[in-house]
Amino acid sequence: MSGLLKEKLNYDKTFDCVQCGYCLPACPTYETMEKETHSPRGRINLVKMVAEGKATVEDLKEPIEKCLGCMACTTVCPTNVQYGAIFEGAKEVIDEEEAKSKPKPRKLMEDFFFQSFFPSSKWMKSLGNATWIYQNSGLQKVSRRFGLTKRAPLHIHEFEAALPSMPSPKKRKDRASRYVRKRPAAAKVGFFTGCIMDSVFFESNQNTMELLLRSGAEVVFPEEQTCCGALHAHSGKIDTSIELAKQNIVAFEEESFDYIVNNAGGCGARMIEYDALFESGTEWHERALHFVSKVKDISEVLVEMDGLVFEKELQRTVTYQPSCHLRNVQKVENEPLELIRQIPGLTLKELDRPEFCCGSAGVYNIVNYEDAMDILDVKMKDVCGKNPAGVVTSNPGCLLQMKLGIEREGLSREIDSVHLVDLLMEAEPRPK
Amino acid sequence: MEQWLKELLEFLPEKRVLTSLADRHSYSFDASFGEYLPDAVVQVKEKREVASVLKIANRFQVPVYPRGSGTCLSGGPLPVHGGIVLDMSQWPADINLRPRDLTVTVAPSVLTGNINKAAEEHGLMYAPDPSSAHVATIGGNLAENSGGPRGLKYGVTKDHVLGLEIVTPEGEIIQTGGQTIKNVTGIDLTKLIVGSEGTLGVIVEATLKLMPKPPAVQTMMVAFDGVRKAGEAISQTLTSGILPAKMEFMDQACIVAVENFQPVGLPVDAAAVIIIELDGHPETLRIERKLIEEIMQEVGAEEVIIPKSDEEAARLWHARKQVSPAIAKIKPTKVSEDATVPRSKIPDFMDRLQDIKEKYNVEVVAFGHAGDGNLHPNVLCDKRDVEEMKRVELAVEEMFQAALDLGGTLSGEHGIGTMKAPFMELELGEIGLEMMKRIKDSWDPNGIMNPGKIFPEKGQKLVLHK
Numbered sequence: 001m002s003g004l005l006k007e008k009l010n011y012d013k014t015f016d017c018v019q020c021g022y023c024l025p026a027c028p029t030y031e032t033m034e035k036e037t038h039s040p041r042g043r044i045n046l047v048k049m050v051a052e053g054k055a056t057v058e059d060l061k062e063p064i065e066k067c068l069g070c071m072a073c074t075t076v077c078p079t080n081v082q083y084g085a086i087f088e089g090a091k092e093v094i095d096e097e098e099a100k101s102k103p104k105p106r107k108l109m110e111d112f113f114f115q116s117f118f119p120s121s122k123w124m125k126s127l128g129n130a131t132w133i134y135q136n137s138g139l140q141k142v143s144r145r146f147g148l149t150k151r152a153p154l155h156i157h158e159f160e161a162a163l164p165s166m167p168s169p170k171k172r173k174d175r176a177s178r179y180v181r182k183r184p185a186a187a188k189v190g191f192f193t194g195c196i197m198d199s200v201f202f203e204s205n206q207n208t209m210e211l212l213l214r215s216g217a218e219v220v221f222p223e224e225q226t227c228c229g230a231l232h233a234h235s236g237k238i239d240t241s242i243e244l245a246k247q248n249i250v251a252f253e254e255e256s257f258d259y260i261v262n263n264a265g266g267c268g269a270r271m272i273e274y275d276a277l278f279e280s281g282t283e284w285h286e287r288a289l290h291f292v293s294k295v296k297d298i299s300e301v302l303v304e305m306d307g308l309v310f311e312k313e314l315q316r317t318v319t320y321q322p323s324c325h326l327r328n329v330q331k332v333e334n335e336p337l338e339l340i341r342q343i344p345g346l347t348l349k350e351l352d353r354p355e356f357c358c359g360s361a362g363v364y365n366i367v368n369y370e371d372a373m374d375i376l377d378v379k380m381k382d383v384c385g386k387n388p389a390g391v392v393t394s395n396p397g398c399l400l401q402m403k404l405g406i407e408r409e410g411l412s413r414e415i416d417s418v419h420l421v422d423l424l425m426e427a428e429p430r431p432k
Numbered sequence: 433m434e435q436w437l438k439e440l441l442e443f444l445p446e447k448r449v450l451t452s453l454a455d456r457h458s459y460s461f462d463a464s465f466g467e468y469l470p471d472a473v474v475q476v477k478e479k480r481e482v483a484s485v486l487k488i489a490n491r492f493q494v495p496v497y498p499r500g501s502g503t504c505l506s507g508g509p510l511p512v513h514g515g516i517v518l519d520m521s522q523w524p525a526d527i528n529l530r531p532r533d534l535t536v537t538v539a540p541s542v543l544t545g546n547i548n549k550a551a552e553e554h555g556l557m558y559a560p561d562p563s564s565a566h567v568a569t570i571g572g573n574l575a576e577n578s579g580g581p582r583g584l585k586y587g588v589t590k591d592h593v594l595g596l597e598i599v600t601p602e603g604e605i606i607q608t609g610g611q612t613i614k615n616v617t618g619i620d621l622t623k624l625i626v627g628s629e630g631t632l633g634v635i636v637e638a639t640l641k642l643m644p645k646p647p648a649v650q651t652m653m654v655a656f657d658g659v660r661k662a663g664e665a666i667s668q669t670l671t672s673g674i675l676p677a678k679m680e681f682m683d684q685a686c687i688v689a690v691e692n693f694q695p696v697g698l699p700v701d702a703a704a705v706i707i708i709e710l711d712g713h714p715e716t717l718r719i720e721r722k723l724i725e726e727i728m729q730e731v732g733a734e735e736v737i738i739p740k741s742d743e744e745a746a747r748l749w750h751a752r753k754q755v756s757p758a759i760a761k762i763k764p765t766k767v768s769e770d771a772t773v774p775r776s777k778i779p780d781f782m783d784r785l786q787d788i789k790e791k792y793n794v795e796v797v798a799f800g801h802a803g804d805g806n807l808h809p810n811v812l813c814d815k816r817d818v819e820e821m822k823r824v825e826l827a828v829e830e831m832f833q834a835a836l837d838l839g840g841t842l843s844g845e846h847g848i849g850t851m852k853a854p855f856m857e858l859e860l861g862e863i864g865l866e867m868m869k870r871i872k873d874s875w876d877p878n879g880i881m882n883p884g885k886i887f888p889e890k891g892q893k894l895v896l897h898k
Contacts (some may be wrong), residue, residue, distance in 0.1 A: 015764045015816070018463065018760065019461055019462065019463045019502070020503060020567075021501050021564070021566070021567045021568075024501055024567055025543070034522045035450065035455065035458065035473075035519075035522075036455075036458035036459055036502070037454050037455050039458075041502075045457060045458065045460075045461060046454055046458065049457050054454055054457070059452070059453050059454040059457075062454070063454055275678070291531075
């Protein structure tokens with residue numbers, strides 16, 4: 001086994017695992033797939049076996065691809081194993097191996113998605129606009145009536161039904177790139193729009209900026225920003241994800257910001273780890289550290305600025321499904337709960353197992369649909385047990401997945417799923 | 433495909449008979465040393481399935497290794513001779529509690545911590561509390577006779593078992609013991625099975641004893657400027673008429689490691705600390721706490737710390753829990769030993785550990801359940817350094833010898849497994865071990881149940897390097 005492969009597989013890091021098994025109860029896939037091969041301990045062991053030449057990259061493929069990357073295991077690991085690094089390293093090795101053997105069309109398709117589609121705000125806008133046309137032209141009604149969407153690949157009909165309604169292309173186009181306050185601002189915020197968040201959840205992004213403005217901040221969103229690179233890293237495309245990170249670092253160096261704010265748990269988790277992409281001591285590492293020191297989730301900033309009062313009573317019960325990447329990687333656990341509790345009239349019933357992933361996990365629910373639905377079923381049992389009128393989430397993927405879960409349970413009339421920022425806006429926040 | 437595999441597939445769903453290389457590797461290890469590839473992993477979910485698997489295995493003489501969550505520190509579930517790993521962890525986790533009888537009947541897959549949780553809902557407790565209770569299955573705990581910090585007052589797993597249902601190596605289902613507190617009918621097969629490490633059969637159900645949950649607990653921490661003083665304080669306390677629930681010991685190396693890892697404000701200058709937990713009625717606790725404080729002053733303790741709140745107490749216990757991960761930062765590989773000595777011999781044992789450390793030039797730290805003499809000397813090393821691992825082997829061997837010289841035992845709560853099998857004769861003598869072996873041979877004439885454990889193979893030595 002070549003030293004290079006051992007290094008790529010983080011062979012040395014696998015020795016931090018003492019195989020105690022404390023990660024087993026925390027792992028959603030161990031629970032639903034019922035075998036050690038789909039547990040963190042099992043996966044780390046397999047990486048080690050491959051590095052030692054006792055198993056092949058092919059043997060590693062399924063166990064790694066079925067990992068949600070939710071990082072719940074890292075919160076319970078007594079020896080602080082760097083599971084994220086081991087996981088991404090394994091993905092990269094698998095991706096390289098596949099690149100050698102993959103039939104051309106699929107490779108081209110993937111290259112398009114990862115290198116052109118996600119990083120391009122143009123494409124993302126087009127996706128949002130296309131969805132708007134689809135929703136507003138009657139096409140959606142027609143295709144639903146004739147069951148056309150059911151013939152689409154990748155269970156698109158299920159996700160399609162869960163999409164929020166889109167803003168019109170005009171509204172999208174009219175958005176300003178800078179919101180300056182007349183009074184001196186309490187903080188200057190660079191807003192990270194996120195690719196999916198900005199295309200599909202445009203309104204939530206608008207609401208995020210509105211909340212920041214009302215809290216007393218000045219909001220700017222640099223035009224040159226791009227995708228955070230999380231989806232690339234989780235698919236083994238490390239090189240592209242590094243390029244994207246550089247582009248974002250440059251974009252947010254244009255002005256001096258107090259915070260770089262995002263409202264998507266997955267993007268935030270990626271961005272707070274940008275420094276790990278560069279060798280320490282290098283110029284890029286320094287620049288990344290500077291960037292990382294400002295990255296904050298919207299909930300953290302709102303709590304820190306403490307500039308809002310909520311005027312409207314919302315007389316209903318909600319529960320909160322934290323984004324794994326917000327909770328387990330960014331370690332933001334209390335701030336969203338604190339904000340929810342500030343809304344008058346609202347009752348918060350916490351889930352028994354908030355730490356259990358909902359099964360969305362980037363593109364996991366599209367690529368591993370059946371497995372994701374098994375995990376979602378466990379989550380929905382917990383949700384339904386709380387009998388809420390709403391599920392509050394803090395990441396677009398989770399939001400869509402919870403909508404899907406509600407649809408699947410046939411409860412779309414009883415339960416709604418909302419992003420935290422939308423819930424906060426509904427409660428009519430006013431500056432303090 | 434092997435004939436025995438074909439026959440297994442006749443009554444088990446294909447997805448519960450795992451034969452891919454990835455799956456087999458996933459069951460080739462536990463939390464101790466060594467990896468051994470099984471030929472298949474068979475996931476069972478009910479008694480009749482176990483009986484059928486064992487009948488086939490017995491007929492074809494294929495070894496069977498029962499496995500729970502694989503948290504074992506002595507090598508209990510390792511498939512050292514290939515064959516079948518019998519994965520018990522996916523069995524439906526039934527807990528049938530009878531609060532009025534103070535008993536509970538559980539499936540083998542139930543996580544031990546969940547038994548205690550269920551008991552607490554009725555104001556009861558299941559006393560054994562191994563550190564892995566939130567992960568480990570009760571089946572594994574029964575097989576290995578696990579302990580835990582509360583062992584000082586409440587004993588180990590075997591002290592809480594009333595009855596078992598087991599599948600014999602020949603595939604018959606039998607009951608031992610029963611549901612009553614008193615039961616003296618015949619030879620005590622229950623005690624024989626508990627701690628037999630899966631070498632006599634597969635436990636498929638257990639009836640356990642519960643007890644009233646103590647209404648209050650009191651934590652205290654005492655710092656000493658000498659290890660001997662700490663040892664003396666332990667025996668003074670235990671002979672004073674007070675029986676704490678836990679008495680945990682940490683040496684200076686552990687204290688420093690924890691403070692470097694996640695500072696909680698432990699006294700880093702102290703040569704050793706003892707963390708004590710008393711449990712019982714609040715009034716009694718007040719009196720006992722005072723008495724212990726007096727004892728500690730007499731022995732010459734540096735400092736007695738009484739936490740002001742539950743949170744502060746929890747922080748002290750958290751610090752104790754951090755020892756394992758904290759010392760893993762000293763060096764990556766941890767050989768966690770389990771030798772236990774009579775309580776009065778703890779200071780002597782500590783001296784011997786110091787000698788061993790110097791003689792073999794290895795990193796040794798000690799912590800553990802000092803109140804019951806169950807110390808966990810940990811050797812910190814690096815698996816990849818073959819030369820070092822050879823020195824560690826010698827050091828460990830001498831540690832066991834030291835414990836036995838002082839009237840101790842090879843295992844206080846982890847079991848023998850593969851790790852300590854080579855030393856069995858040292859403790860039991862040739863005939864003593866032979867009598868155990870005879871029991872094993874009569875229960876399991878074809879030797880299919882968990883071979884390679886407890887009983888050393890000819891010339892077997894402790895090997896920690898590849």
